[in-house]
Amino acid sequence: KADLAICDFTITEAREKAVDFTTPFMDLGISILFAKPDDKKPDLFSFLSPFSTDIWIYMATAYVAVSILIFVQA
Known part of the structure; x- marks a missing residue:
């Protein structure tokens, strides 16, 4: 039994029946989406x-160009 708890719970209907939640002060709406990896x-x-x-x-062209510039400057 607890009087206070602070954590990043998602408020669900089942949790609302068991716990009194305050109004959330911030809702980021964070989601994670990723593609199903291929089996190859x-x-x-x-x-x-x-x-x-x-x-x-x-990138290869930039690498060569910067390498030449550094060589010339040195």
């Missing part, structure tokens, strides 16, 4: 999947 096994280049081919080319 990762291949050798699956680490490249987060970015498209264009993005990988831009």
